[in-house]
Amino acid sequence: MKRFILFFACLTSISLVAAQEVLNWKDNEIVSPIVNADNTLTISLFAPDAKKVELTGNFLYAGKDTSDKYADGDWSPQLMNKDETGRWTLTTAPLKPEFYSYNLIVDGVKITDPKNIYTVRDIGNTYSVALVGGGVDGLYAVKNVPHGTVRKVWYDSPTAGIKRRMTVYTPAGYETSNRRYPVLYLLHGMGGDENAWEELGRATQILDNLIAEGKAEPMVVVMPNGNISQEAAPGEGSSGLVTAALRYPKTMDGNFEKAFPDIIQFVEKAYRVKKDKANRAVAGLSMGGFHSIYIALNNPDAFDYIGLFSAAFSQMSKDGDRLSPIYQNIDEKFKTLCKKSPKLIWIGIGKDDFLSQDDEKLRAALDKESYKYVYLKTKGGHTWRNWREYLTIFAQKIFKH
Structure with missing residues (x-):
């Protein structure tokens, strides 16, 4: 009887192993x-x-x-x-x-x-x-073209009181030349971080391919973390493997804009870049578009090219119990910015974007000063599909001296 039970147990084990092997084989054959x-x-x-x-x-x-x-x-x-x-x-x-x-x-x-x-x-x-x-016009694929270099760079932000991380793209040939390059500061949306444009926006592939095709000027692209209370993307700072959030402390309350000169100073010291208005651009999506316009309004001599992708123009929050000076006297700041005659203010938004009213208010402020901006309304809503397209278009229009 014992021998029979042992034999049955062995037979059952063999059957289970065989069945598992069949299941594994069926799973492994799937692509x-x-x-x-x-x-x-x-x-x-x-x-x-x-x-x-x-x-x-x-x-x-x-x-x-x-x-x-x-x-x-x-x-x-x-x-x-x-x-x-x-x-x-x-x-x-x-x-x-x-x-x-x-x-x-x-x-x-x-x-x-x-x-x-x-x-x-x-x-x-x-x-x-x-x-x-390969994505739109094949621009999102890695092609057999000269490639730029992407670095994760830490910099000191005295204004924020912490060291912070950003992503920096340098174009093909940067390491082997003595050339100085123009700079695009490219900002992400709410809940994003310094990885967003590289990973979700395919910015590296877009820039590599446009530059290789001669459609965009070789440029340095700086992608900072727009959450000023963060050191870096979730899990990549000293706070450890924290949970990602949509909104962080000090979001859109003026503190990021106040600290932005720290980024420019670091970049212009650490990289071979041109340091004048004609060779600086700032652009961003949603919260990043919000940051871009207010950085430009508060630094009217800093940028000749401004890109606003689904910009959250009216979504400022208070810094403590008051509205930051960054967001005050906006009419006068628009007047000053437009008198400085930036070469391009480019605005794009989807027809179904929930920020359509912000878009209307932004354009009304520019219309009031008779500034001739470039405007594009596309299909879709508040989406990366649109923002990748907007970057592709904007990158081809900047630094064309």
Whole structure:
């Protein structure tokens, strides 16, 4: 009897191991995502015990230009199909070239694609990503062109009272030349950090490709952390592996703008850059657009090029119990800035952006001074899809002396 029980136990163990090997084999044979020749995207997951698997991503309505659901953020989940082996699959409609993000929802739990090693973090959320067609005009792909260098740089900010980190891009050839370069200060939105434009905005690839094609001037691009109470991105400062947040202390209360000269001073000391108004640009998205316009208004002799992408123009908060002087006497500051005749103020926003009223107020202030800015309204809303496009356009227009 004992021998029979032992034999049965051994047989059961062998069966379980064999079954596990079959499951592992079925899992290992899955590739996801697959970018197909017709620009469709196939997402797959091996989950034989799951009762429901859905796909959510910013490509679900990407082909419907006239749809109200074109904007990122309206990602109604779509049910994936399960076959007899336990594999769930969904193939999208043909997609426009773009940098797409998505998640899987397994029995109500949102996860990244376990077969896709490429992910991005946007505030406190993590997404799997896929690049279709090299992105818009192929500019989001790494191509066989001369490449710039990206560094994570720490600098001292006496105004903020801490050492802080920023991302700095230097163009191809910087290390081997004696040339001095113009500088673009490129600012992220609320909840972002010094990694946002590099990781979500594909700024490195965009600049490499535009410069290589002769469409943009070689430039240094400085991407600081716009959360003035932070040393660096979550998990990359001395506070350790903290949770990412949408809003941090001292957000849009004037303290970042007051400390911004610390960044310029560091850059102009540490890098071979030109140090005059004609060779400085400042641009940003959402909160970064807010920072950009108020930095320019309070430093009217500093920048000849100003880029405002979905700018949160009216979203200032109080510093303690009062409004910062940074945000006071705005009419006079617009008058002074416009009299200084910056070469370009470029404004872009999506037609469905929730900051449309801020956009109208910003343009009204410039219209009052009869300043001829450049304005672009695109499809979609408050999205990285738009902001990557705006950077691409703006970068081709600056430093054209």
